[in-house]
Amino acid sequence: MALSRDWFARDATVVAPDLLNKVLRVVDDGEVASGRIIETEAYLPDDPASHTYKGPTERNRVMFGPAGHLYVYLSYGIHRCANVVTGPTGSGQAVLLRAVTPIDGLTRMRQRRGRPDRELSNGPGKLCAALGIELDHDGHDLLGRSGISILDDGTAPPATPRIGPRVGITRAADAPLRFRTPLS
DNA sequence: CATACGATTGACT
DNA sequence: GTCAATCGTATGA
Numbered sequence: 098m099a100l101s102r103d104w105f106a107r108d109a110t111v112v113a114p115d116l117l118n119k120v121l122r123v124v125d126d127g128e129v130a131s132g133r134i135i136e137t138e139a140y141l142p143d144d145p146a147s148h149t150y151k152g153p154t155e156r157n158r159v160m161f162g163p164a165g166h167l168y169v170y171l172s173y174g175i176h177r178c179a180n181v182v183t184g185p186t187g188s189g190q191a192v193l194l195r196a197v198t199p200i201d202g203l204t205r206m207r208q209r210r211g212r213p214d215r216e217l218s219n220g221p222g223k224l225c226a227a228l229g230i231e232l233d234h235d236g237h238d239l240l241g242r243s244g245i246s247i248l249d250d251g252t253a254p255p256a257t258p259r260i261g262p263r264v265g266i267t268r269a270a271d272a273p274l275r276f277r278t279p280l281s
Numbered sequence: 282c283a284t285a286c287g288a289t290t291g292a293c294t
Numbered sequence: 295g296t297c298a299a300t301c302g303t304a305t306g307a
Binding site for chain 3: 151154155156170171173174175
Binding site for chain 1: 287
């Protein structure tokens with residue numbers, strides 16, 4: 098079932114671990130691709146590592162908008178990274194989706210990625226490529242009936258998620274804001 | 282206007 | 295393990 102606006106409007110440090118085991122689904126022209134979220138990272142207000150740290154800009158405007166929307170940006174001029182906007186409107190926080198395990202649309206994912214199954218969607222740029230998330234999706238409402246959505250299929254989040262430092266950033270990298278489902 | 286850099290990935294030694 | 299690719303954004307002249 099779909100998640101509510103209030104569910105997303107909680108603090109990023111709460112939403113990030115709660116997103117684990119939720120299903121990220123992309124419907125494009127009737128074609129479905131989906132995966133179970135297994136790794137996330139929280140980006141907070143007044144977080145030196147967050148894109149919102151220096152205030153609103155053209156790129157990060159979605160992060161200052163209402164929760165439950167998708168923030169997509171171009172990373173290293175090549176890759177796309179997808180985030181879920183969280184918290185009160187205007188607070189500028191989000192959760193980065195770092196990895197999913199494929200559920201539906203495996204054939205299309207292999208086609209898009211051209212990599213071994215293990216590397217289909219085990220990274221923030223990889224999952225966007227595998228699921229077909231584009232820069233056009235920046236600002237997309239996850240509660241809408243079309244396109245990209247996040248669903249609860251009844252699988253509970255892990256009782257004890259593995260928590261660690263964030264990855265691939267240069268500032269405040271030591272903050273324990275990275276959440277991952279323990280290996281089965 | 283000019284330029285340095287990044288919430289990454291994939292190829293290569 | 296190391297390192298180049300690649301370009302929008304931010305920052306400074």
